[in-house]
Every structure is written in structure tokens, then in C-alpha cells.
Amino acid sequence: METSVMTKRTITLTATGALVAGALTALAAGPAQADGPERHARGQVAGAAYDISVEKDRRFEVDADIDGVPAGSTWRMVVRHEGKRVGVRTARAVRDDGRWEVDFREVRSKDTSGSDTFKVTLKRVGGPGKVTRTLHFAR
Structure with a gap:
């Protein structure tokens, strides 16, 4: 017992x-989005896959990845927040796990009163390929 x-x-x-x-x-x-709201835009540009993200914590942070780009190609990212240019980045493709990619990190912008609209343009320098996407944060 x-x-x-x-x-x-x-x-x-x-x-x-x-x-x-x-x-x-x-x-x-x-949770997957522990820091705050996040918006994404995904698609294809010049045969490569892109992913743009804008995350809001206390400030906004814009990042972008382009995978499957031509070897050695150069790309530019322009970020506009409420029409004002807040960041420009230029990066050359690097090899990662057998593919060529471009990573853009940490374009930051202050939170404004009211809604926030971001326009992000990714463009290949000296070659074909350009995409512009708009991401909104409503109040």
C-alpha cells in the first residue's frame, strides 16, 4: 500500500x-512580433525574391533582403517616411549558402503623430530591376 x-x-x-x-x-x-507591429512586402524583382519589413517599437526600423540576385550586382534601397527621404543604402551582393543576396539593415525613423506611411524602393544599380512598395501603419 x-x-x-x-x-x-x-x-x-x-x-x-x-x-x-x-x-x-x-x-x-x-510571440513572433514581441517588439511591436510589423508590416511586410514580398515579391519578385528581376528574378530575385525580396522581403521588405517595417517594424514599430519606439521608433520605426526598415530592413530588406533580396535573395537570388546576380553575382556581384549592386543594389540601392531608398526609404521615404511620409514623403521625406529618411535613408539610402547601397550594397553589393554577397554569397550565402550557394546563392547571392543583398541585405539592408536598420534604416530608422521617428514615430510621427497620426498614421505612418513608408515607401521603399529597391533598385539594381546599372542593371534591370526596380520595385517600390508602400507600407502603412494606421492609428
């Missing part, structure tokens, strides 16, 4: 520990 009580306690403690561990794992993982 004493073994049965001990077995029940062991099962209860094991189950409780698993529930607590699962809850802690879920809390540690957190």
Missing part, C-alpha cells in the same frame, strides 16, 4: 513538472 501512494506521488510530481516546464517554454518563446 505504501508503494502505491509513493507511485501516485511520483506520477503527480512528474506530471506537474512537465506542465510547468511546458508553460515556461511557451513563455520564453514569446
Whole structure:
């Protein structure tokens, strides 16, 4: 009889520990957009795949990736916030995992009162390929 009580306690403690561990794992993982709202634009430009993101925390941060670009190509990103140019970046393609890509990081802009509109242009320098996408943050 004493073994049965001990077995029940062991099962209860094991189950409780698993529930607590699962809850802690879920809390540690957190939501995918923990810092704030985010907008994305994805598509194709000159045979390459692009992904533009604008994330709002206290300020806005604009990033873009272009994958599958021609080797050694140069690209430019222009970011406008409410019509005002807030960033220009130029980058040369680099090889990553067998493909050529361009990464643009950390164009930052202050949060304005009211809605916020970003216009992001990605353009290949000296070659074909240009895309402009508009991303909105409503109040």
C-alpha cells in the first residue's frame, strides 16, 4: 500500500513538472512580433525574391533582403517616411549558402503623430530591376 501512494506521488510530481516546464517554454518563446507591429512586402524583382519589413517599437526600423540576385550586382534601397527621404543604402551582393543576396539593415525613423506611411524602393544599380512598395501603419 505504501508503494502505491509513493507511485501516485511520483506520477503527480512528474506530471506537474512537465506542465510547468511546458508553460515556461511557451513563455520564453514569446510571440513572433514581441517588439511591436510589423508590416511586410514580398515579391519578385528581376528574378530575385525580396522581403521588405517595417517594424514599430519606439521608433520605426526598415530592413530588406533580396535573395537570388546576380553575382556581384549592386543594389540601392531608398526609404521615404511620409514623403521625406529618411535613408539610402547601397550594397553589393554577397554569397550565402550557394546563392547571392543583398541585405539592408536598420534604416530608422521617428514615430510621427497620426498614421505612418513608408515607401521603399529597391533598385539594381546599372542593371534591370526596380520595385517600390508602400507600407502603412494606421492609428
